[in-house]
Amino acid sequence: MSHKKKMLKLLLSNTLSTHIEIKQKAFEELESSFCDAESTLALCELLGLQHPAELRLCAAEILTKRLSSFEQWKELSTDKQGNVQTMLFQALQSLSDCEDLAVQQLIVHNVSILMEHERTNSNDGNEGRWTDAVFQYVEAICLSSEIELRKLGATVLALMADVSPDVFIQQMDRAQRIVVNGLRLADERNLLGTTISECLCKVWSRSLSSGHSHLTDRTALSASLPLVMKTLRVIAAQEPPDQGNVIFELLHNLVEFTPQVVQPQLPVVLEDLLPMIEDITLSKALRLDSIELLGCLLLLSRRDIIRLGFMNRILISLHSLFVERVMDLENEIDDGKPDVLAAGIHVLLELLQQSSTAKMASRALQLIEPIMQEQEQHSETRRSGTQYFLAVLVEGFVHQLDPPTMNRFMAIVQSGHSDSSLVVRRSSYFAMSKMVECLQPEITQQADAVFPIFYNYLDTDTRSENKRLSKGELTKNSDIFYALETFIESLRPRALGAHLAGLMPRLLPYVQSADNSLWMQHLALRCIAALARKMKTEFEPYFDAVCDVARALTNTAADGNDELRTILRAQCLKLVATLARVSREKFAPFSPQLMDLTMELMHDTDTAEGLIFMYPMMAELPAVVPEKFKEPFPVIIRNLFKTIDRLNADGGSTHSSSNTFADIEDTDEREDALRCIQSFAVHLPDLLFPYRSKALRRALKCVSQKKELVQRAAFESLSKILQLEWKCWSHRKAKKLCRKVFPPLLEFMESSTDAANASAVLSCVQLLLENPKIQCRALRGYARELLCLMQKILQRQLRCQAVNDDTQRLETCSEIVYQEKQLLELVGDVLPILGYTEGSKEFDVYFRRLVMHCERRCLRQLEEGNITSHQSLIVNVLSRCFVQLGNKGRPYYNILCNGIIAGLLDDQQEVRQRSLFSLKVMILNAKNMLKHIINAVSNTMLTALKPDTLLSLEEQDHVCGLLCLMIIIDHRHCPIEPFVEAISRHIPFTVVRTEYVTVSRCLMVLFEHYYGYIRPHLSKVLQLINSLLNRRERSDHWYLKWSKLLLLIRKKHSEFRINDTKQTEPLSNEGEKLELFSRKDLPHLLSDDKDAPKQPQLLMDLREKPKLCNGGRESPVLCTEAEEKDQHS
Structure with a gap:
């Protein structure tokens, strides 16, 4: 036997040889000549501490392979199995804290294998005894009075959780006792934050994910959370504090897998967590972990946190991150480390998404109103951070703000823009831009308060320095100008008209070439063009001034070849085209000159790029000088077709997407080209008639594109082209057209979120339905899909329409709400036609769903006698379908009568009038x-x-x-x-x-x-x-x-x-x-x-x-x- 042991040692030594042949031969001989039970016992003996570490490591590796198979283990006699267990237990006891980690891991792995075999072997009446002995030993050294042994015990326990999780989870209650008692002992000996507590936390963290369901008693674990948080505090105070990720991993797992353990200890956790978020002396890694954990706690126990009174504290902690960022910007600190504010913004937005907007707005206002009202008591850094905090708040709100709350938010922004500090004023402009972007449509009712802030910005900006603006300053200017453009676009003309005289004198100086950069001129021109599009004839007093500036900029921009000049030139030409809708009389004298410019561009180049800038102009000129198009029309129409074909093949705009200004004019020339064809169909039908088939093919190809504005322009031009085609159509051609048009049309309507785009396409649907050749046969295959689409449109609801407040003023102020109303009224035109097409029996199925939606979601407030304008409009639309329903409409009288009764005595005139109409329709049918x-x-x-x-x-x-x-x-x-x-x-x-x-x-x-x-x-x-x-x-x-x-x-x-x-x-x-x-x-x-x-x-x-x-x-x-x-x- 001694000879065999010597040979075994020699072969094990040879496995460490650098010579491949010797090493390979040693492994072969070990597998062939030393695979019996005696060799296994010999390998166990070599695990003792008296042997060299390399030899022990080799023996442990080979032993792991031999013991892994349960079948080979069963072949050993009971005595041999007992001997192996005894030797492995002795090897485990021989481990020391300073042992090689690889040796420790392999020995623990072998011990865990035998514990698994013991659990599997159900024939052994003494099953579990050896496993129990192993855990008793580990528990004993974990709770030993000697520090080295406690370190070893924590290490062994961690290795057992790593290498054999299946065995470890069967001992979860014992492991819980070891961890909890170990942390208590570490606390008593002031060893929290050392390797001992780190290993204990690591053990528990890794075992929770798979073993949490095996816990029977969690009381002790919940009671240990204060020790875990104390460990975190100790680690946070250390240098370097990089060990905290173990504690955070444990806390995350506790929150995810045992939330009932965490909830009773929420006050303890939050009391330690929130100061860490605010503490700027801590490492950003720790603070990031703290913020992420806070997000998990809010997701799990938001209601409990509110009940415990911590929500205001959380908002204060998150608010401090914004103040900190302003301080960093002032000190020009950018260390390139992870962004704490970004994580805080993410948590804040998630919190706002889950919460009631009214309640969160009230809490936030209680926090930030005193800061802005008592300016002398708060630094400009704090006031500026408050404005940025407000900007993120309004971005996260999911419900409409009621008017009093909106007024309070506006007061905060107004206080910021009148602040003596430039830093605070700039942050208030950013907050204003976010409010304009995110608080639609209710912000439109605040036009009288919003526009003075824009006036203040335009009046105080130093235009003489615009040419020297840095990239950061360009971005700041972009924010406020884009917000102004968005606000202009979001207002109804009547609401915007009162502020036109205040805006134009302030915007015109920004487009003067001598005083402003091209970038500033570009931003100002966008706002002026938006005003001209909105106000139309009411913009006439500014026609001459804007036209002169636009023509001058067109000539100036043509002198350069850089991209921004090119875009500015195209923008000016579009603005001149927009002026054609402002005043035909004033536009007419320029028309011949513009037509000559168009012809010059066509003669100068054969490519489409030279003429595409004139497309918006060409869409307006036919209404003013139709006689000028007779001669060049073939060249123009071929150019339009060429542009559409080329861009369809390329899949998008001619603008490069890899340049600096790719996002400032994200247009697609196909839209402008299709608008030209649409204008020709209206104003030059005789000239377009020979090309109608080619125009129709290109419009049909564009309706399948994935750009919403291109699709809308394609459907609108398609409607006009079809009106030229009606007289020469057959049923077969109508059916063929339906197969091409309706699939992309239905897809567009399903995906479109813009009511104006949906209305434009639905008008095309109405035109197709009203044609008798379409309505009778060709529509049959799509009527049901269209009815389902009408149902979804009627179920659309803006967040302002989800409350009981009066939305009549919103309808007069907000373009969004007005377009939604127009869309519903258009549905009222289309639904009866579809009802005629489908017949009363089939139509009744869809109508029943609409009435159920009306009763469930639109008429909930009828018990209180209230009905909103949106609800009355839906009742009105449904009442118009009773002729098509015939006798099938009888079950719906009572439901719709409830809506009519509520509307007849409503405070809103428009609601009363819709109810009167709906009632007359029902009476007559x-x-x-x-x-x-x-x-x-x-x-x-x-x-x-x-x-x-x-x-x-x-x-x-x-x-x-x-x-x-x-x-x-x-x-x-x-x-x-x-x-x-x-x-x-x-x-x-x-x-x-x-x-x-x-x-x-x-x-x-x-x-x-x-x-x-x-x-x-x-x-x-x-x-x-x-x-x-x-x-x-x-x-x-x-x-x-x-x-x-x-x-x-x-x-x-x-x-x-x-x-x-x-x-x-x-x-x-x-x-x-x-x-x-x-x-x-x-x-x-x-x-x-x-x-x-x-x-x-x-x-x-x-x-x-x-x-x-x-x-x-x-x-x-x-x-x-x-x-x-x-x-x-």
Whole structure:
């Protein structure tokens, strides 16, 4: 045996040889001649401390391979297994703290293998004893009074967790006890922050991910968190403090895998964590780890943190990071280390995304308002950091700010822009730019407060130094100018008009070549062009000044070849083209010169690049000088086609994406080229007609592009081209077109977030649907997809439309809200057409979903009597589909009536007018279901006609007309007495005299059937008839109508005097039909009334879009054909 041991040692030594042959031969002989049980025991003996480290390492490696197989382990006898366990346990006990780590790892690995074999071997009745002995030993040395042994125990425990996690997780409760008691002992001996505590934390961190489910008692672990945080504090105070990542890894795992352990200790964790975030003396690595951990805690226990009162402290800590950044910028500190502020901004934005905007805004205001209001008590660094903090806040808000909160935020920015410190003013401009970008659309209501801040910036900026601006200063200028452009674009013209006179005198000096850099001129021109596009004719007072500047800059920019000059020239030409929409008369004198410039560019070069700058101009010139296009038109149209083909092949704009200014004018010339074709189709249809097929092919190719503005321009030009094609189309060609157009169209509408773009494309859909050749056959395959699309559009909702506040002012201020409203109204035009195409049965399926959405999301506030403008518009759109539904519409009367009732008495005029229109549509299409509508709306309509009503006189006239209409159609189910009282109290009409058409027919019904109710008001009715007859000539269309009513009154009055009885019930209840105007058995009433409108006329053309009131000038309720005749007369 001793000889064999010597040979084994020799072979193990040979495995360390540098000669490959000797090494390979040694391994072969070990595998062939030393693979028995005695050799295994010999290898175990060589693990003893008395042998050289290299020999022990080789023996441990070979032993690991032999012991890994459970089958080979079972081949050993019980005695041999016991011997191996004993020797390995002795080897484990022989380890020391100063041992080679590789040897320690291999010995621990072998011990762990045997523990796993013991757990697997279920036939052994003593299973677990050896494992228990190993852990008892490890626990003993971990809790030893000697520091070296505790270090060794922590190291062994960490190695066991690393090399054999499957074994370790089976002992999680014991491991927890070892770690917790080890940390307590380290705390007692002032050894926290040493290798011992680091190893213990590492052990626990690595075992939690896979072994957390094996824990049975977590109380002790939760109680140990203060020790973990104390360890972190100690490590943070050390130099260098790079060991903290172990503690943070443990804390992250505790938060992720055992959150119930962390939650009771949140105050302890946050009390230590927040000061570390604020402490600028700590390393950035530690502070970054602290911020990331804070983010995890907020994600896990945000509500608990709020309940514990730590949210304000967290906001203060995050606010300090912004103040710190301003301080670093002032001191020009940039050490290139990880950015603490970036991590803080990420956590703040995540917090805002999860939280209620109103509550977080209130908390933040409590923090930052005192800083800006008490400027003397706070440094300019702190005030400036507060403005940047506000900028990030508004970026993270997910809900609309209510007006009082918005006013408080605006006050903070106003305080910053009036601050005596330049640093604070600049930060307030940045905050303002973020508010304009992120608080849409509600910021548009603050125009009177926002524009003075822009004025202040434009007035105080030093234009003489613009040529010497650094790159950083260029960025700062870009922020405020882009914000101004965004704000201009976001406002409705009426809201913007009041500030035009304040903006233009301040912007014009910035485009003077002598005083400004090309960059500054570019920024100012963008804002001026936005003003001209928005204001159109109201921009005319500035036409001459802007045109002169733009033409001068065009000539100046043409002298250079650098990219910014080229872009500036294109920008000036676009601005001149925009001026064509401001004033045709003033633009006309320049048109020949511009046309000559176009021809010059075409003659100078055969490539598209020379002419593409003139495309916006060419889109406007046909409306002014169409005669100038006759000769050069073939060259121009071929150039447009060439540009579109080239860019379709290249896949984008001609501008390079690798240059400095790639983002300042991110345009695609295909859009401008398509706008030209669209203009030619409108103003030069005869010239374009021979090229219509080629233009159509290119438009169809562009609708499949992935650039939204190019697709929109393609769909709009496609609409105009198709109008040239209608007359020569067949059904086959229409179907072929649908296959090409509708797939990209549906995809575009699905993905488009801009309501203006969606509306433009939906107008193309409407044009296609209204063509009979498209509507009948070709549309069948896409009608359902279009209906689903209409459903999604109706379910769109801006965040301002998700609250109960009045959005009417937003609709007058915000372009975004206005475009959403336009999109919904366009859906109201398209839905009925789709209903006709699909049929009532199929249409009912989609309509049911829309009504469910209307009831669930739009009409929640009806119990309180409130309805927003957005909700009333949806009710209006749905009510227009009842003709297409036919009898299928009956189940929806009650739901939509609820919305109408809420809208009839709403504070917003537009809501009331939509409700009136919706109600008339439903009345005219209800047929024998009108009784349900009458029961639902009667009380509300009577309330609307009371003396203290909030309705205007015009609206009261329409309500009275609707009461009359319900009596005409179904008088038996009307509450006659209160209806008669309301009608007689309201006549004569003061505004909408066309309602007399309905009143005359209503009075005929009342005098025929309910003379007893109408008789007390006979004097007022006769006065009305007399005044109307006196104002009309004998040949008037309606003179006979009122005359017949007068004869009927005389007849009924005579009968009353003869009978002297009060008539309170209908005279004939048995054979009378409900639809008075469709009866054939009442010749005494209608036989000589040749001009009486029949029911189809009375029911109007519901596919016509309703004309809503606009400042009292238009009626919200459509007139019948007879009413229109009466109105003209």
